[in-house]
Structures are given as structure tokens and as C-alpha cells.
Amino acid sequence: MKSTWIPLAAALAACVTAAGAEEVHVYNWSDYIDEELLTKFEEETGIKLVYDVFDSNEVLETKMLAGGSGYDVVVPTGSFLQRQISAGAFQPLDFSKLPNAVNLWDVIQERTATYDPGNAYSINYMWGTTGIGVNVAKVAEILGEDAPIGSLELVFNPANMEKLAACGVHFLDAPTEMIPAALAYLGENPDSHDPEVIARTEAVLGAVRPYVQKFHNSEYINALANGDICVAVGWSGDILQARDRADEADNGVEIAYNAPSEGALMWFDQMAIPVDAPNPDAAHTFLNFILDAHNMAAASNYVYYANGNVASQEFLEEDVIGDPAIYPDAETLKNLYITTPYDPKVQRVVTRLWTKIKSGT
Amino acid sequence: MNFRRFLLVLVPYGWLLALFLVPFLIVLKIALSDTALSIPPYTPTLDLSAGWAGIKDFFGALDFENFVFLTQDDLYWKAYLSSLKIALISTLVTLVVGYPIAYGMARAPQEWRPTLMMLVILPFWTSFLIRVYSWMGILSQEGFLNQFLQWAGLTSEPLIILNTNWAVYIGIVYTYLPFMILPIYATLEKLDVSLLEAAEDLGCSRTEAFWLITAPLSRSGVIAGCFLVFIPAIGEFVIPSILGGSRTLMIGKVLWEEFFSNRDWPVASAVAVILLLILVIPIILFQRNEQRQRELEQ
Secondary structure, rough: HHHHHHHHHHHHHHHHHHHOOOOEEEEEOOOOOOOHHHHHHHHHHOOOOEEEEEEHHHHHHHHHHHHHOOEEEEEEEEHHHHHHOOOOOEOOOOOOHHHHOOOOOEHHHHHHOOOOOHHOOOEEEEEEEEEEEEEHHHHHHHHHHOOOOOOOOHHHHHHHHHHHHOOOEEOOOOHHHHHHHHHHOOOOOOOOOOOOHHOOHHHHHHHHHHOOEEEEEOOOHHHHOOOOOEEEEEEEEHHHHHHHHHHHOOOOOOEEEOOOOOOOOEEEEEEEEOOOOOOOOHHHHHHHHHHHHHHHHHHHHHHHOEEEHHHHHHHHHHHOOOOOOOOOOOOHHHHHHHHOOOOOHHHHHHHHHHHHHHHHO | HHHHHHHHHHHHHHHHHHHHHHHHHHHHHOOOOEEEOOOOOEEOOOOHHHHHHHHHHHHHHOHHHHHHHHHHHHHHHHHHHHHHHHHHHHHHHHHHHHHHHHHHHHHHHHHHHHHHHHHHHHHHHHOOOHHHHHHHHHHOOOOHHHHHHHHHHOOOOOOOOOOOOOHHHHHHHHHHHHHHHHHHHHHHHHHOHHHHHHHHOOOOOOHHHHHHEEEHHHHHHHHHHHHHHHHHHHHHHHHHHHOOOOOOHHHHHHHHHHHHHHOOOOOOOOHHHHHHHHHHHHHHHHHHHHHHHHHHHH
């Protein structure tokens, strides 16, 4: 009896360690990678990749704070990352396992250090801005050729919004993006954490609320591309994807993206490894794979977002690296602002204000 | 003998204890805690290694602050009231639609009944989420319903139904209809038809016979159906978030926001505890009343 059990136990143990070492669970935003890269990763490394997606920072953060998510790599946005680092949700990266980290771009590293001091816990995956996407022809038809499509006037001035309403306007359902934008429109510091200053945005957002068809974080891509709506406040790459889909469909819809002249939010999606990741080694292998210049360029060419990898730039296509909406020129860059996380009391004020604006209660 | 009875009683009580009381106490404990930036995001957590002092500290740190907070903002009671209203109206509509269907099924020829039963149950074979999503395609401005109405010349402009409370009512009634039909059908099918014949022999009209005999005898099915619809409808989150608009205020959505946007698990738990009390207390009172009436009748 004994003799049959020993090899069986050994085989089982081998299975367990093999499964443990050769799997990596990645949790990333939806529509945020060239899926061919996932197959390429499995072929190159022999590690089995389990790739799940989410659509809001809040969902990811709740999983991180509950603990035991089972993920090895997650992709929070900067301000969310900062809070999760202080909650002890991530482990410091082992840069000896990330030789490709030399490719990281210092311009972006400087900025992400605000959220992750010394960039010890995360690497930049993609970054972008929050701005305004317009259906060029329809907006010109409604507001005239000199419509302020590059300004927050377009979406926060009730006179403009009233005329645009029939054609359709979508806003992001993300208070941490819309309230800073309203503050920028008022000429206040967009990153203000003062509840009294934040409260002033209610007048701005409340006045245009009746003309907003929907608050949503992803529907505007198709709605813009199909010509169902005229204006969306959204994320740069998503609006550029809408532009691309309209081009492919050849439906006569021309979409343009602009970072508003009053200032636009610049955000950074960072890859990090949870403190309780089951396979931290495989996670490092995945991060190193992403940090490869060719791979990162392939991802950016596919999703139309800029990345924090300076070595990848020579492999980027001209309509990515040459587009100031993706890689802003020095002039636009000056106009971009970043935000820091709210403490729980201010967060409550912000969420409450947002509910009030959306539901009228 | 006594031991066997004890075992018999133990099983349902053990079930209730493990699957209702213990989870409830965990939620209640979180409701009495404070938020913290940690994993898990609240404090205190029980530290048994500190012994008696640890337990004392633990209970000392619990308070009712979060429940007081719920009374200070009108958002919460407005959301509770609005959920109650939506759940009540949906339950009534489901009853009005479901009763005739159950009645028809119970009066249908014996050989048809399994097929009819199948038709009621069949939608469950498709994911609930997909069925709710498909209502988006029916109710949207370019959807099937509006296309049909405009084709038939009933409206010239598309009706705006999606993203309003109307869509929420349609979604809830559609989703929960089988839960209303099945218990009513079960009581109607058992009903002795000779009672109705006797009533008609004694001079009742068919309508009178329905109200005097069928309605009271199917009462238990109606009550069961109403509970099965009302209880999940009041805490419904999926249907209002897919079909409702940003003006649809329901407690399930408020709870989601407390949990995810505010990261305030204690306040979210307090909202859940109050929701449970709103449901459990009236149901207990109702059942007591039922029991007393039954005893009186005997």
C-alpha cells in the first residue's frame, strides 16, 4: 500500500506547486489591452494567464480592501492607488526581477511619485486626460462654426447645453473627475479638498443637469461613434476609440477630442501587486513583459492611450505618438492638473453632492 | 423519543442560526464600528490574543453613531420610502397580472397544465441579467416597442421609457411574475371545484362564488406570492441600475454607493440592518396576527 501512496503524493505535490508557480491572475480595465499580447505572454513564458476586467475604480478598491482577492496584478488609478498603499494593500516591487524597468519614462515617473512615493509599489501602464468629445458637424450646426469645443464653456454653460440637449450629451458617472472639472471651470483649484469650495460646483452642475441625457462611464464610446449623441465628457482614449470606430464604419460621423483650455485632469493607471498575491513571482514576470518596449507599444497602438514607457515610443504608430490628444505638446501639458485622494469626510461630501446632482435628492 | 424530537427541531434552528443569525450579527457588528484605512476597512477587529482586555476594548469601541448619522440626512429615509413605494406598486401589479394567469392555468384541462407550467418556468433557464438587458433593447427610443407603436401610428414621437421609473416597474413585474403565479396556482389547483358547484346550486352568481369561495381559499397563495415579490423587490439593485435612470432612488443603490464610492462599510451595514428591520418586523407582526386569527377560528 505504502509504495503506491508515495508516488501519488509526490505527483500531487508536484501538481500543486506547478499550478501555484505557473499561473498569474490579472485584473485590468475593460477594453484596455491588445488581446494578442495575452497569448504572446503565455507562449513566451509558459505561465497560464487568467485575465479578468473591471469598469470602475470603486469596485477594484472594495476588492482590495476586503483582502484575499486572489489577483496577482491589478491596475488602480493614481489617487486610488495612493489610498490603497496607505491601507497596506500592496507589496513593494522587487526591481531585480524587472530588468525592463529601465524603459520607464522619467517625465511620467516624476508625476506618479505623487501617488506612490519613489515609485516603489507600482509601474505606469497607461495615462491620459479627461476632456470633451464632440460630433464636429452636428455641434457646428447647432452652435455655429465658432462653437467653444475646446472649452468647458461647451458643457458647463447652460445656454450652450440647452441647445445641445436635443442632440444628446453624456457625462462621466465619476464624481472624482466631474467635480474637479467644474472647479476648473469656476477658476478654483481643481484639487481643492475644502467642502465649502466643492459645494460651489453644485450650482454649475445642477444648472446643466436637466440637459444631460446620461451619466455613464463607457456607453458614450458607441453613442458618439453611431452619432446618437453630440457631446461627451469622457476619457481621451475612449473618445479616440469612438473616432476610430466612426471612421471604420464610414458613417460620416467625425469625432474630435479636446482637453479643455481651462485645464484638464491628467490621470495615471498603475500596475501593482496585492500584498496577498498568490503568485508574486509570476506577477513580476508579467510586469516585466508589459515593460518591454515592443509590448507596451503594441498595447498603446491598440487602445490609443499614452504610456509611461519611453523606449516604446520609437515603435508607436504615427497616429498615436504624433497626436497631441494622446501625447500632448508642451503647451497642453502645462494646462493639465492632477488630483489627490479625498479623506473619508470629504469623500462623503463629494459622493453626497454627486447623488444630489444626479437624482435631485 | 425526546431525543429524536430534539434532533428534528435542531436542524431548522441550526439552519437559521448559521445562515441568518450569525451573518446578521456580523453585519450588525460592522454597523457599530468605525471606518478605517486598512484591510478590512473598519475598526475595531476582535483580537483574542489580548485575552479579556482585548474583548473589553472591542466592545467598548462599538457605538450607534452610524445609526444616528442615518437620521441626519434626508437621503436615507427618502430612499427607503421610494423603495417601499416601488416594491408595493410592483407587488400589486404583479398580483393583478399573475392571479388571472394562475387561475387560467388551474382551470385549464388537465393535460395542458404541465405545458403551461413549463411556459412559466422556462424563462428561468436564461440568465436573469440577460433577460433584464434585453428589456433595454425593447424599451429604448429606437427599440422594438417604440418601432411598433410608431408603425401602428399610435404615437408620432418615440416614448421615453428606458431610464425612467416606468422601466423599473416593467422590469420588476416581468422578473418576479413566476414567483407570484406559482404559489397562487398551487392553492387554486387544490381547490375543490364541487364547492363552487354547491355555491351556484344555492343561488350564487359566478362572480359571487369567486369572491366567497375561490378568493378566500387562495388567500395563503396570494400572501406567499406577495411576500416572494415584495421582499426581493424592496432591496432590488440590478433592475434599477440597468433600466432605471439617475433619478430612480432606491435603497439598494444607496447601499452600493456607501459601500463602493464612500468605502464606508459601517454606514452601509447600518443601512442594511435598518432595511432588514423594515422587512422583518412587519412580517413577524403579520404572522402573529394570522396565527391569532386561526386560533380564534378554532
